[in-house]
Amino acid sequence: MGSTEAPQWLIAAWRRSVEAVGATADREAIERTGHELIERWRSEERVHHNLKRLIAVLARVDEVAAETHEPDVVRIAAWYHGAVFTSTAQHAYAHRGGADAEGSAALAREELGELGVPGEVIERVGQLVQCLSRHVAPPDDIDAQALCDADLGGLAAEPQRYEAYRREVRAEYSHIPERDYVEARLAIVSRLLDRKTLFASPLGRSWENAARDNLRAELSRLRSELETLPERAEGESSHVEDLVAAKMSAFDEADAAGRPVEAEPDPAPTAADRVDVARRAARERATERRAAAAADRERRQIEKQERIERKAREREARKRGLSGDDGSSMSRPPTR
Numbered sequence: 001m002g003s004t005e006a007p008q009w010l011i012a013a014w015r016r017s018v019e020a021v022g023a024t025a026d027r028e029a030i031e032r033t034g035h036e037l038i039e040r041w042r043s044e045e046r047v048h049h050n051l052k053r054l055i056a057v058l059a060r061v062d063e064v065a066a067e068t069h070e071p072d073v074v075r076i077a078a079w080y081h082g083a084v085f086t087s088t089a090q091h092a093y094a095h096r097g098g099a100d101a102e103g104s105a106a107l108a109r110e111e112l113g114e115l116g117v118p119g120e121v122i123e124r125v126g127q128l129v130q131c132l133s134r135h136v137a138p139p140d141d142i143d144a145q146a147l148c149d150a151d152l153g154g155l156a157a158e159p160q161r162y163e164a165y166r167r168e169v170r171a172e173y174s175h176i177p178e179r180d181y182v183e184a185r186l187a188i189v190s191r192l193l194d195r196k197t198l199f200a201s202p203l204g205r206s207w208e209n210a211a212r213d214n215l216r217a218e219l220s221r222l223r224s225e226l227e228t229l230p231e232r233a234e235g236e237s238s239h240v241e242d243l244v245a246a247k248m249s250a251f252d253e254a255d256a257a258g259r260p261v262e263a264e265p266d267p268a269p270t271a272a273d274r275v276d277v278a279r280r281a282a283r284e285r286a287t288e289r290r291a292a293a294a295a296d297r298e299r300r301q302i303e304k305q306e307r308i309e310r311k312a313r314e315r316e317a318r319k320r321g322l323s324g325d326d327g328s329s330m331s332r333p334p335t336r
Contacts, residue, residue, distance in 0.1 A: 007055070014079060016072075018034075048169045049172065054078070054082070067142055067201050081099065101132055131148060152211070156207035178229060198211050
C-alpha cells in the first residue's frame with residue numbers, strides 16, 4: 001500500500017517551491033531531500049497516510065493557493081505535515097499514533113535548515129505543520145486555514161472514494177481491536193460533526209456540505225457496526241480513551257482558541273442529541289429527494305404535454321398544406 005510510485009513532476013514541484021522560498025543549496029541537494037521525503041511517504045506501514053494522500057493534499061493546496069499569502073511556504077508545509085508517522089499500537093495507545101506534528105515540524109526545521117532556507121521561512125513552515133495537529137487554524141491566518149482545509153478536504157470526496165478512505169484507515173490500524181477502533185472512530189467523527197464549520201478558507205467552505213454528508217453516513221455505519229460487535233469480556237480493558245485522547249485534546253485546544261473569552265461554552269451534546277441530529281439530517285435529505293422527484297415528475301409531464309401540442313400543430317399544418325385556404329385541392333397538377 002505504501003509503495004505508490006512517485007509521478008515524475010513531483011520532485012520538480014518540490015524543488016521549485018524550495019527554491020522559491022530562498023534555499024541556497026544546489027539542485028542536487030534539494031532533490032535528494034525531496035526523494036528522502038517521498039520514501040518516508042512510501043513507507044510500507046502507511047495504507048492511507050501515504051504518497052497518494054500527499055499528492056492529494058498538494059492538489060488541494062493548489063486549489064486554494066489563490067487565497068494564500070505565501071503559497072510555496074504552504075506547499076512545503078504540506079510536504080512535511082505527515083512526514084513523521086506511526087500507526088503501531090504502542091504509539092496509538094500512548095496518544096502518539098498517526099501523523100506526528102511535533103516530529104514532522106522538527107524534521108522540517110532540520111532539513112530546510114540544511115538546504116539554506118531562511119530562518120523565518122523555516123519557523124513558519126514549522127508553525128503551519130503544528131497547526132494541523134488541531135485541524136483548525138487561527139482566524140487571522142489565511143495560509144494556515146488553506147493548509148488545514150487542504151488536509152481535511154478528503155472528507156468531501158465522492159462517496160465511493162470516501163468509503164475507500166475508511167477502509168484504508170482501518171487497514172492502517174488493523175492491529176487495533178475492532179471494538180476499540182469503532183468506538184474511537186465514533187468519538188472522532190461525532191466530534192468533527194459537532195464543529196460549527198469544518199473548513200475556514202473561502203474556497204474550502206465549498207467542501208463543507210459534501211464532507212458533512214460523508215461524516216454523517218459514516219456515523220450511521222459505525223453505530224450499526226457497534227451494535228453487531230460482542231460486548232467486552234469481563235475484565236477486558238477499553239483503550240478508547242487512550243486512542244482518542246490526543247485528538248480530543250487538540251480539538252479542545254482549538255475550540256478554546258477560537259471561542260471569545262466572554263462566551264459561555266456550549267453544553268456538550270449527549271448521545272441522544274447526536275442521534276436526533278442524525279435523524280433530522282436523514283429526514284431533511286429524504287424531503288429533498290421527494291421534492292426533487294416531484295419536480296422531475298412535473299417537468300416530464302410538462303414536456304409530455306408540449307410534445308402532444310406540438311404534434312397537434314404539425315398535423316394541423318399538414319392538413320392546411322394539402323388544401324388551399326379556399327378548400328381547393330393542392331394536389332400535384334396533371335403532367336402534360
